[in-house]
Every structure is written in C-alpha cells, then in structure tokens.
Amino acid sequence: MNAESDNTLRSNSDELRHLILGMRAAYARGENAMEYARQMAGTIGNNSVVATLIAYDLQAGSYVAGVRENPEANSRWCAQLAEILDPLLTNGGTLLEVGCGEATTLAGVVQRLTNTPSHALGLDISWSRCTEGQGWLAEKEVSARLFVADLFDIPLEDESVDVVYTSHSIEPNGGREEDAIRELMRVARRAVVLVEPIYELANENAQSRMRSHGYVRGLKETAERLGAKVNDYRLLDHISNPLNPSGLILIEKSGVTQEGVAPAWLCPLTHTPMSDLGDVFVSESSGLVYPVLRGIPLLRAEHGVVASKILG
Numbered sequence: 001m002n003a004e005s006d007n008t009l010r011s012n013s014d015e016l017r018h019l020i021l022g023m024r025a026a027y028a029r030g031e032n033a034m035e036y037a038r039q040m041a042g043t044i045g046n047n048s049v050v051a052t053l054i055a056y057d058l059q060a061g062s063y064v065a066g067v068r069e070n071p072e073a074n075s076r077w078c079a080q081l082a083e084i085l086d087p088l089l090t091n092g093g094t095l096l097e098v099g100c101g102e103a104t105t106l107a108g109v110v111q112r113l114t115n116t117p118s119h120a121l122g123l124d125i126s127w128s129r130c131t132e133g134q135g136w137l138a139e140k141e142v143s144a145r146l147f148v149a150d151l152f153d154i155p156l157e158d159e160s161v162d163v164v165y166t167s168h169s170i171e172p173n174g175g176r177e178e179d180a181i182r183e184l185m186r187v188a189r190r191a192v193v194l195v196e197p198i199y200e201l202a203n204e205n206a207q208s209r210m211r212s213h214g215y216v217r218g219l220k221e222t223a224e225r226l227g228a229k230v231n232d233y234r235l236l237d238h239i240s241n242p243l244n245p246s247g248l249i250l251i252e253k254s255g256v257t258q259e260g261v262a263p264a265w266l267c268p269l270t271h272t273p274m275s276d277l278g279d280v281f282v283s284e285s286s287g288l289v290y291p292v293l294r295g296i297p298l299l300r301a302e303h304g305v306v307a308s309k310i311l312g
C-alpha cells in the first residue's frame with residue numbers, strides 16, 4: 001500500500017484489513033500507530049491519508065483529556081490564535097478550522113474572539129474526533145458546526161468562508177503541501193492562517209524528527225509559488241513542543257468579509273451545490289447524497305451514495 005493508492009477506504013481490502021488491525025494492535029501496545037503504518041508501507045517520512053485517519057481516530061478523546069489535565073496550556077494556545085484571527089474577522093463573519101480534531105482549539109478560539117463569527121465550522125477526517133469535539137463544544141456552550149471531510153477536498157464553495165485556519169493539521173501531510181494550500185486558498189475569501197510546525201525555522205533535532213514523521217515543509221515558499229501574499233511569517237511565542245515548533249504563515253486575500261452569510265456546501269465528488277436537509281446532504285443535480293452519522297455529516301467523496309430518488 002502506498003501513499004498514492006490508499007487515500008480511500010475502498011482500496012485493496014486485504015491490505016486495508018491488515019493496516020487497520022495492525023494499527024489498532026500497535027496503538028493498544030502503546031506504540032506509535034502512524035509509525036507502524038509507515039513501516040508496513042515501507043515509506044519513510046510519508047503518511048497516507050488512510051493511515052492518518054486511522055491513527056487520529058484511535059486517539060479520539062485524548063485531546064479533551066489533555067485539556068482537562070492542563071487547561072492553562074490550552075488557554076494560552078487558544079488566546080494566541082484568537083489574537084491572530086480577531087483582526088481578520090468582523091462581527092458576523094465566518095470561520096473554519098480545518099483539521100479541528102476534538103475542537104479543543106476551535107472552542108477556545110471562538111470564546112476569545114471579540115469579532116464573533118455568525119458561523120463557525122470545523123472539519124476533520126476522523127468521525128470519532130468530531131464526535132468528541134461536538135461533546136466538548138456543548139460542554140463549553142460554543143456554537144460551531146463540525147463535519148467529516150478531507151482537507152484536500154473541502155465540501156464548501158469557492159471563497160465561501162471569510163477566514164480559514166489550521167492548527168497543526170496540515171502537519172502530517174508532508175509532500176502534499178501544494179495541494180493543501182491551494183484547497184484552503186480556494187475556500188477562503190479573506191485570509192488563510194496556517195499555524196503549523198515550520199521546518200525552515202526549526203533546529204536540526206526538530207528538523208530530523210519532522211522528516212521522520214513525514215511532516216510538512218516549505219509552506220511559505222509553496223504558498224508564495226502559488227501566488228499567495230504572505231503577510232506574516234514567524235515562530236509563535238507559545239510553543240508546546242520545541243521539537244515541533246509552531247509557527248504562523250498568514251496569507252491575506254483581497255476578499256471582503258460577508259457578514260451573516262452561511263458558507264455554501266459543495267458535493268465533494270461532483271463539485272455541484274449541495275443542500276443540508278438535516279439527516280442527509282443532497283446534491284440535487286448529481287443525485288448523490290451524504291449521510292449524517294449521530295449528528296456528524298460525513299462529507300468525504302467516498303461517503304457519497306447514489307440515491308437519485310431521495311427527493312421523490
């Protein structure tokens with residue numbers, strides 16, 4: 001199984017069975033499940049989307065537990081991000097965290113913004129983490145919509161969200177920097193804020209660790225090659241792991257915030273408009289539907305179901 005061929009759960013079922021069972025067993029032994037997947041695939045420093053999904057899904061619940069144990073660190077992290085995001089938003093604007101995990105960052109950020117978004121959204125490739133996140137948001141009384149999606153194929157229209165940000169979520173997708181940044185820039189109207197480990201500003205030990213984990217590199221250079229205007233580039237003051245130094249790459253676009261306008265959904269397979277009918281998302285022109293599992297919309301291309309008669 002290699003990074004090119006296994007980006008959906010519909011690839012070779014034998015390989016997939018071995019991967020899932022092997023990663024689960026590795027995790028149960030206290031080992032790094034992603035490292036197990038890299039060894040199985042024979043790839044050094046390269047993570048497939050499926051391995052990333054399984055590894056993060058297995059960890060679901062660990063971030064909420066971490067915040068309960070050390071709320072001060074979460075508080076410092078979220079305050080730092082809110083300070084960066086606030087000037088980019090206006091009251092009633094829209095905000096999306098890509099790779100939101102258990103929404104422990106999203107909840108803290110939204111709570112601290114003075115420019116309150118009318119619509120806050122979070123997507124993650126892992127359903128279990130979105131479910132944990134939904135519980136966390138309810139506990140914190142923060143209103144935000146979470147859904148399962150792949151950051152390389154976001155089910156939202158072009159320029160439909162004012163500010164799109166990440167917090168260490170492009171991180172494990174080394175080698176796909178260009179695809180990731182292009183997709184975030186497609187969806188953002190006003191700004192893309194990348195809070196990611198910055199290889200080029202890291203010391204040698206950190207760089208070596210980042211290479212072995214398959215982390216992203218060259219984000220600023222990639223963004224600029226794509227024509228982005230990078231207005232801020234630096235390491236952050238509050239870094240939780242010096243071996244994974246968090247930095248900021250702020251990309252500003254010329255779009256103007258559209259207050260109170262909900263982001264429009266897009267079918268991830270056919271890229272046609274899609275409506276949220278509550279228990280299902282429907283792309284009328286393609287006849288494709290996407291289910292909602294225990295309140296979390298499943299909006300990856302592989303979740304699509306052909307159901308031409310859904311609307312009668």
Ligand SMILES: C[S@@+](CC[C@H](N)C(=O)[O-])C[C@H]1O[C@@H](n2cnc3c(N)ncnc32)[C@H](O)[C@@H]1O
Pocket residue numbers: 049052053056057063098099100101102103104105123124125126129149150151152166167168169170171172173
């Ligand atoms: C290090 S965690 C950070 C979570 C969250 N942003 C936070 O600050 O707590 C990285 C997250 O990115 C998500 N992720 C990685 N690759 C992704 C992809 N291709 N599409 C969507 N989410 C992805 C993982 O599932 C995981 O929840």
